[in-house]
Amino acid sequence: MTPDPAATVRDLAFSYRNRRVLDRVDLVFARGETVALLGPNGAGKTSLMRLLAGRLVPERGSVRVAGGDPGRSSAVRRAIAWVPQEVALYPRLTVRENLEVFARLLGLPRAARAPAVARALTRTGLDDVASRLVGVLSGGYQRRANIAAALLGEPALVLLDEPTQGVDQAARAAIHAVLERLPETGAALLVATHDFAEAERLAGRVLVLQDGRIRLDGRLADLLARLRAGPPEHEVALAEAAGPAAAAALRQAGFHPASPLVWQTDRRAGDTVAGGRDGAALLAHLRRHGVPVREIRVREPGLDVLYRDVTAGEPPADLRPVEAVA
Numbered sequence: 001m002t003p004d005p006a007a008t009v010r011d012l013a014f015s016y017r018n019r020r021v022l023d024r025v026d027l028v029f030a031r032g033e034t035v036a037l038l039g040p041n042g043a044g045k046t047s048l049m050r051l052l053a054g055r056l057v058p059e060r061g062s063v064r065v066a067g068g069d070p071g072r073s074s075a076v077r078r079a080i081a082w083v084p085q086e087v088a089l090y091p092r093l094t095v096r097e098n099l100e101v102f103a104r105l106l107g108l109p110r111a112a113r114a115p116a117v118a119r120a121l122t123r124t125g126l127d128d129v130a131s132r133l134v135g136v137l138s139g140g141y142q143r144r145a146n147i148a149a150a151l152l153g154e155p156a157l158v159l160l161d162e163p164t165q166g167v168d169q170a171a172r173a174a175i176h177a178v179l180e181r182l183p184e185t186g187a188a189l190l191v192a193t194h195d196f197a198e199a200e201r202l203a204g205r206v207l208v209l210q211d212g213r214i215r216l217d218g219r220l221a222d223l224l225a226r227l228r229a230g231p232p233e234h235e236v237a238l239a240e241a242a243g244p245a246a247a248a249a250l251r252q253a254g255f256h257p258a259s260p261l262v263w264q265t266d267r268r269a270g271d272t273v274a275g276g277r278d279g280a281a282l283l284a285h286l287r288r289h290g291v292p293v294r295e296i297r298v299r300e301p302g303l304d305v306l307y308r309d310v311t312a313g314e315p316p317a318d319l320r321p322v323e324a325v326a
């Protein structure tokens with residue numbers, strides 16, 4: 001028997017005052033899956049997560065988590081872990097004391113609190129710092145403690161809003177290691193992020209939200225396989241930043257700057273590259289126009305390319321735009 005989904009969203013709409021920020025959103029989150037939620041600023045990602053957490057009430061449609069309505073039932077809300085970007089812990093308490101406070105606030109029975117705190121510490125790799133004051137820990141550890149607090153209630157759905165924004169590489173890797181193991185608990189994870197590498201590392205499924213609508217919903221492996229079945233893209237590394245004439249030649253060949261010294265084609269623009277996909281013809285074109293080419297590389301397209309296609313209104317031809325279902 002298939003277990004009940006962790007969460008279901010049906011025909012969801014939401015407005016702030018008269019401004020519609022989510023419309024016709026239909027989603028099902030299975031237990032144990034990790035879903036990346038991508039979208040431009042203002043797309044409605046945080047609003048969707050707040051609706052899933054029962055902190056906003058739908059204007060139309062329904063949200064169900066672990067079989068109940070989070071807007072109406074505090075028991076259902078306890079099955080949802082909301083991990084906001086900002087750390088919401090007491091800096092003058094230790095990590096363990098913080099978790100004990102949150103276990104009590106969550107209404108866990110007294111006998112269940114110590115085991116829940118111990119489990120949350122272990123799952124987030126914080127056993128060694130359990131007795132340190134939260135206020136003296138680095139930002140990365142504080143984020144992990146924030147996640148630990150959210151896990152105390154054995155949630156069915158974990159909502160993470162940009163979990164690694166503003167932390168260094170080591171802390172980011174540590175947070176990813178924690179998040180990678182969470183689906184083992186049977187929870188569904190929804191991770192809002194602007195970081196494509198993070199989404200590729202953590203998520204089995206990707207959602208793209210734009211202007212309040214789901215523009216793409218698919219398995220990451222399938223989406224990338226289809227994208228990579230197409231012709232390759234090129235990346236040009238420059239010896240020095242391109243002047244106006246060189247920049248014009250690069251743009252004419254279908255490139256855009258990823259940084260001052262690295263220009264990339266994308267899947268759509270790549271079709272206009274002078275000489276097609278032929279690297280030698282491309283090099284000749286660029287040299288003719290005085291582009292200071294250091295190296296031309298073949299680049300495997302990733303989620304960034306897919307995202308650009310979708311948000312530019314041009315999803316890959318064989319991908320079903322989600323609104324077509326509505």
Ligand SMILES: Nc1ncnc2c1ncn2[C@@H]1O[C@H](COP(=O)(O)OP(=O)(O)OP(=O)(O)O)[C@@H](O)[C@H]1O
Nearest residue numbers: 016017019021039040041042043044045046047048
């Ligand atoms: N409390 C509010 N009152 C009125 N409008 C709001 C409120 N919160 C958000 N909005 C607006 O709703 C829209 C969606 O915002 P939301 O924060 O959900 O987007 P987002 O995708 O999370 O953006 P970001 O990536 O910048 O965090 C935006 O236009 C935003 O300005």
